[in-house]
Amino acid sequence: DGGITQSPKYLFRKEGQNVTLSCEQNLNHDAMYWYRQDPGQGLRLIYYSQIVNDFQKGDIAEGYSVSREKKESFPLTVTSAQKNPTAFYLCASSPQRERNEQYFGPGTRLTVT
Amino acid sequence: SQKIEQNSEALNIQEGKTATLTCNYTNYSPAYLQWYRQDPGRGPVFLLLIRENEKEKRKERLKVTFDTTLKQSLFHITASQPADSATYLCALSRGGYNKLIFGAGTRLAVHP
Numbered sequence: 001d002g003g004i005t006q007s008p009k010y011l012f013r014k015e016g017q018n019v020t021l022s023c024e025q026n027l028n029h030d031a032m033y034w035y036r037q038d039p040g041q042g043l044r045l046i047y048y049s050q051i052v053n054d055f056q057k058g059d060i061a062e063g064y065s066v067s068r069e070k071k072e073s074f075p076l077t078v079t080s081a082q083k084n085p086t087a088f089y090l091c092a093s094s095p096q097r098e099r100n101e102q103y104f105g106p107g108t109r110l111t112v113t
Numbered sequence: 114s115q116k117i118e119q120n121s122e123a124l125n126i127q128e129g130k131t132a133t134l135t136c137n138y139t140n141y142s143p144a145y146l147q148w149y150r151q152d153p154g155r156g157p158v159f160l161l162l163i164r165e166n167e168k169e170k171r172k173e174r175l176k177v178t179f180d181t182t183l184k185q186s187l188f189h190i191t192a193s194q195p196a197d198s199a200t201y202l203c204a205l206s207r208g209g210y211n212k213l214i215f216g217a218g219t220r221l222a223v224h225p
Contacts, residue, residue, distance in 0.1 A: 004156075035215075042117065042202070042215035043157075058212065090156050098208045101147055104156030 003027065004105035006091050011110045013085075021076045021108045023091030032074040033092040033102065036060065043090065049074055078110065085112045115141035117216035119203060125222045132193045134219045136186040136203035141214070143205035146179050146186050151200045151218065160201075161188075193223045 004025045013019045025032065031050050035043040045058030049068040063082025068074055078085045088109050092102040118137045126132050136146070144165050149157035163170045163179045163186070170177045176189040190197050200218040 033212075040121070040217060042217045043213075044215075045212050048212065088154075092156075099145060099162055100206050100208060100211070100213065101159045101162055102157075102213060103159065107154070107156050109154075 004091060004093055004103060006089075006105035006108050008108060009106065011108055013110070013112050015112055016080045017112075018077055018079050019085075019110065019112075021078065021089055021091075021110070023074045023076065023105060024072055025074075025091075025093045025103075025105075026072060027093055027095070027103060028071070029093035029095050029103070030071070031094045031100075032068070033094075034058075034064075034066065034074070034076045035090045035092065037088045037090060037107075046076065046089075078112075085110060115139065115205075115214055117141075117203060117205060117214060119201075119216040119219045121217065121219070123220040123222055125224065126193055128194060128223055128225050130193055132190040132197065132221055132223070134188040134201050134221065136188070136216055138184050138205055141184075141205055142181075142207070144208040145206050146177075147204045147206070147213070148175075148177060148186075148188050149202040149204065151202060153200075157202055190221075193221075195223045195225055197221060198223050 007022045033048040034046040047066040049055035065077045091105040094102045116139045147162045148160045151157040174191045178187045200220045202218040204213040204215045
């Protein structure tokens, strides 16, 4: 059963704590992405990775960190430096193709209080 | 900076009619325009992609047009069904691993 998995679906944390969101894919895609979605706004790119052991900042990288040690995995850490971390987080991947259509996971809803 | 505009108001239509959603953009020259469907609480699902040199693309009941002069794409769902109710997102890219730029989406509600 191929696809992208994200866990957990819902996550609750206290302010000041770091939290790591999981993203795994078995589609053999080279590129992976992390987005944040807030109500009434488009998806905003946090980080992306085109190849193992390499990643680039997106538009809103401050307060977040990532790693890409394996092709299948691209975890996102939301640090205490992120001022407004409560949001819906989406992971995506795309094949090594010009078209760059993306395949999304089911998302993780993070609530920080 | 680049901007994508989709109608923020929900589109309500009757079952069987054609739904037409609009995506306008400024300050950008995309090579590709994509449409995604998103259901509440779930990740977007890729539907269609159209290239800058294509005027129209069809897939089953879906049709996308792309006018680079008007900087606009129209997304049509013919013979709409209540199951088509969702939010539809448009996204632009210059291709390769250049990032996708997403609009905020338009919610479609198809009533029986």
